Amino acid sequence: MFEISLYIFLFIYFGFLAIFFIFSILNFYHIVVTASFTLASFIVSFFVFSLATLILYATWYLLINVDWQTAVPLFNYEWFNGILIF
Amino acid sequence: MIISNLIRQKSYEKIEYLLRRHPITFLPSFLIFLLMLAVPVVVYLLINNLYPNILDPLTSKILFPLATLSASIYYLGTCLFFYFRFIEFYLDIWIVTNDRIVSINQKGLFSQTISEMDLYRIQDVTVVVNGFFPSIFKYGDVQIKTASQNIKIIFKNVPKPNEIREALIQLSDEDRKHHNS
Known part of the structure; x- marks a missing residue:
């Protein structure tokens, strides 16, 4: 049986979070260096960052009671038991 | 950075117009963004209807956290996509x-x-x-x-x-x- 712990997926999620924040900062940097930091761009940036904060809070709230040590079976040979019985 | 630095404005030069695309042209991107936000909700309702309790946080120790992380990644990706589209427009x-x-x-x-x-x-x-x-x-x-x-x-x-x-x-x-x- 091949299994991994649930927290591995949490690490993958954190990796995506890092990519998200890097690109968000890059986007904001582009707005500033092209002299485009106006009311409109401020409102949209504020909206995006607020929505991201809300999503992260909701994710944290939903996952607060999760046992991250739970084993996730990726492959178990017992899945194929009885498969060739005719 | 201000506009005069961006274009290296000369001493005798005066900016007459600073033009961007009309805001209405961003509306399709905004509507697509709203539609994308609704997708996980629809998928959740569909799964809940077909397989009740499969995503219940108390009984599903593996599927619920994986589904939550997937939905979170999807929503954050949608936010980023929307931000990219705004940058291209603005x-x-x-x-x-x-x-x-x-x-x-x-x-x-x-x-x-x-x-x-x-x-x-x-x-x-x-x-x-x-x-x-x-x-x-x-x-x-x-x-x-x-x-x-x-x-x-x-x-x-x-x-x-x-x-x-x-x-x-x-x-x-x-x-x-x-x-x-």
Whole structure:
């Protein structure tokens, strides 16, 4: 049986979070260096960052009671038991 | 950074117009963004209807956290996509001074094209307003060509294109007189 712990997926999620924040900062940097930091761009940036904060809070709230040590079976040979019985 | 630093404004230069695309042209992207936000909700309702309790946090120790993380990644990805689309829309800038035209075209996050054209070289200014929404909301393309016809700058989906056209013709006439004298 091949299994991994649930927290591995949490690490993958954190990796995506890092990519998200890097690109968000890059986007904001582009707005500033092209002299485009106006009311409109401020409102949209504020909206995006607020929505991201809300999503992260909701994710944290939903996952607060999760046992991250739970084993996730990726492959178990017992899945194929009885498969060739005719 | 301010506009004057961005275009290295000269001492005698005055910025006449700072143009961006009409806000209504961003509406389709915004609607797609709203639609994308609704997808996980619809999927959750569908799964809950077909397989009740499969995503219940108390009984499903593996599926629930994985589904939550997947939904979170999807929503954050949607936010990022929306931000990218806004950057592409908002960072297309056309600056008209009393000396030149500067066109800044943003393609994606890591690609930008900057063109410059002296006003006295302008030979032809054409306005294209094509479609129902451009006609109602008064926005369109302003195409500017030089004598060689090889160099062309297009102001895409700018508001009040006819006013811009008239101003460009007047400004180019004044700049040509200044250069001839």
